[in-house]
Amino acid sequence: METKAYFPGPTKVRDNVRQARSLETMNPDMDPEFYEMYSLLGKDIGKIIGTDNQVLILSGEGILGLEAACASLTEPGDRVLVLENGIFGEGFADFVTIYGGIPVVLKFDRLRAMDTQLLQEYLERDHDFKYATLVHCDTPSGVLNPLSDICPMLKRYGILSVVDAVASSGGEPVDADRNMLDICLGASQKAFSAPVGLTFASVSEAAFKSMESRKVPIASYYMNLLSFKDSIANQWFPYSMPASDILGLRRAVDNILDEGIYEFQERHRRIANAVRNAIREYGLSLHLENGYSNTVTVVEMPHSIDVDVFLKRLKKEKGLLLSGSIGYLKNKVIRIGHMGENANMTELLFVFEAMDSIIERMGYKSTEKLKELFMKHMA
Numbered sequence: 001m002e003t004k005a006y007f008p009g010p011t012k013v014r015d016n017v018r019q020a021r022s023l024e025t026m027n028p029d030m031d032p033e034f035y036e037m038y039s040l041l042g043k044d045i046g047k048i049i050g051t052d053n054q055v056l057i058l059s060g061e062g063i064l065g066l067e068a069a070c071a072s073l074t075e076p077g078d079r080v081l082v083l084e085n086g087i088f089g090e091g092f093a094d095f096v097t098i099y100g101g102i103p104v105v106l107k108f109d110r111l112r113a114m115d116t117q118l119l120q121e122y123l124e125r126d127h128d129f130k131y132a133t134l135v136h137c138d139t140p141s142g143v144l145n146p147l148s149d150i151c152p153m154l155k156r157y158g159i160l161s162v163v164d165a166v167a168s169s170g171g172e173p174v175d176a177d178r179n180m181l182d183i184c185l186g187a188s189q190k191a192f193s194a195p196v197g198l199t200f201a202s203v204s205e206a207a208f209k210s211m212e213s214r215k216v217p218i219a220s221y222y223m224n225l226l227s228f229k230d231s232i233a234n235q236w237f238p239y240s241m242p243a244s245d246i247l248g249l250r251r252a253v254d255n256i257l258d259e260g261i262y263e264f265q266e267r268h269r270r271i272a273n274a275v276r277n278a279i280r281e282y283g284l285s286l287h288l289e290n291g292y293s294n295t296v297t298v299v300e301m302p303h304s305i306d307v308d309v310f311l312k313r314l315k316k317e318k319g320l321l322l323s324g325s326i327g328y329l330k331n332k333v334i335r336i337g338h339m340g341e342n343a344n345m346t347e348l349l350f351v352f353e354a355m356d357s358i359i360e361r362m363g364y365k366s367t368e369k370l371k372e373l374f375m376k377h378m379a
């Protein structure tokens with residue numbers, strides 16, 4: 001049986017993106033046209049995440065960007081505010097530590113979007129930080145945090161912001177400039193729907209300045225964002241760029257621009273709303289109390305259904321690969337990814353039809369069908 005996966009990344013890749021990756025490439029070191037293409041692609045990604053800042057595209061999966069931001073900003077002894085209400089948020093503390101910084105972790109309720117009142121009170125007491133890290137959509141729980149409140153608040157206290165927007169960018173408005181983000185991180189394999197392999201990072205002037213005024217040099221070659229700053233002007237990259245990956249991302253970005261950024265995000269809103277309404281009406285619970293991201297929905301299964309068995313049966317009997325979660329949510333919830341190419345009516349109908357069938361076979365009784373509820377809410 002053919003298997004279809006609805007993960008919160010990596011997502012389905014459209015044919016034209018796969019074909020673009022097989023085209024003959026320019027020489028990424030020597031050909032001025034490659035630099036032009038790279039620069040324009042950065043600008044177009046900037047349009048999607050709402051920034052005029054320089055957008056660097058790096059060869060490596062999403063995690064590379066998170067570590068590169070911390071490597072480039074952190075000097076030994078720097079205090080860094082780690083805001084967290086999820087597993088990716090918490091993980092930033094490790095990157096800060098690796099580069100000699102002192103992470104100060106501020107924990108928020110993991111079932112809700114970050115409480116900005118609480119952050120305000122905290123910053124009033126202590127704001128001696130070079131930068132703060134946070135995650136826009138923390139994928140294991142699907143919680144979406146309010147960048148428009150948090151990042152301008154950090155800025156008022158003179159704190160730079162590093163935002164992991166890997167799971168949100170494209171599908172949710174990030175508005176990096178309006179929300180005053182200093183470093184905004186994304187990756188190819190989530191809502192952009194290109195294969196795994198590229199990170200992008202928008203970097204503000206203030207963030208570049210902070211890197212330039214370091215007393216201790218950046219303790220990495222590969223993760224040094226500053227070395228990309230003048231790469232277009234100097235026609236020199238610190239290492240050869242993966243030209244085929246970049247051609248693929250170029251096509252994937254064009255797919256979004258051709259659809260229209262607003263329309264693309266509107267499609268995510270409609271699908272996500274219908275998914276949440278269908279789940280609720282069916283009698284299952286959403287994991288979160290608020291702060292739902294339009295890119296992923298995290299669902300609590302009834303106690304009578306073992307999550308692990310449920311997921312295995314979906315795969316074996318229906319060819320549907322859904323994801324459980326990780327860490328403290330392992331075996332507790334299932335995640336339906338509706339990002340990019342997966343955020344479509346036909347895709348979700350397939351998901352819900354398979355879920356209906358296996359839920360029934362596992363003895364859970366409901367008078368409703370997820371598939372029909374979803375269709376009703378899409379109408």
Ligand SMILES: *Cc1c(COP(=O)(O)O)cnc(C)c1O
Nearest residue numbers: 009062063088137138139166167
């Ligand atoms: C996917 C993702 C990343 C990249 O890491 P993976 O190894 O692909 O999981 C980083 N941050 C978030 C929030 C993500 O969802």
